[in-house]
Amino acid sequence: MSAGRFGAGAVGVGLMGYGVWLLVGTGSARDVVLWLAGSLLAHDAVVAPLVLGVGLLVGAVPARGVVRGALVVAGAVTLVALPVLLAPRPRANPSVLPLPYERNWLVVVGVVVGCAGALVAVRWLRRRAHPRRR
Incomplete structure (x- = not known):
C-alpha cells in the first residue's frame, strides 16, 4: 500500500x-x-x-441504453434538488430560497428528456439512411 x-x-x-x-x-x-x-x-x-x-x-424499450442514461441523470438531478423542492411553504424569509426551483428543476429534466429524445431520433434517422447490408 x-x-x-x-x-x-x-x-x-x-x-x-x-x-x-x-x-x-x-x-x-x-x-x-x-x-x-x-x-x-x-x-x-x-x-x-x-x-x-x-x-x-x-x-x-428499443433505445433502452439512452433511456436508462436519461433516467439516471434525471434521478440524480431530482435527488440533489429534493430538499429544496420539498422545503416548507410559505417561507417567512423569501430570500432564503429566492429562485423558482420547481420551474428550474422542470427545465433541467426537460432538457435531459429532450437530449435523450434527440439522440434516439438521430440514431433512428442514421439507421434508416444507411441500412446494414446483409
Missing part, C-alpha cells in the same frame, strides 16, 4: 472518529439513528421497488 493511500485512509478514519465524537457530544445520536432507520426503510420500501419496476419496463 502506498503512503498516499495510507495517509488518505488515516485522514478518513480520523474524520469518522471526529464525527462520532461530535455525535456523542451533542446528544443527537437518537435523531441520527431514527433518520438512518427511516432512510433504510424508505429505500427498501419505496426506492428499490420503484427502480426495479422501472428497470423492467425500460428493458422492453
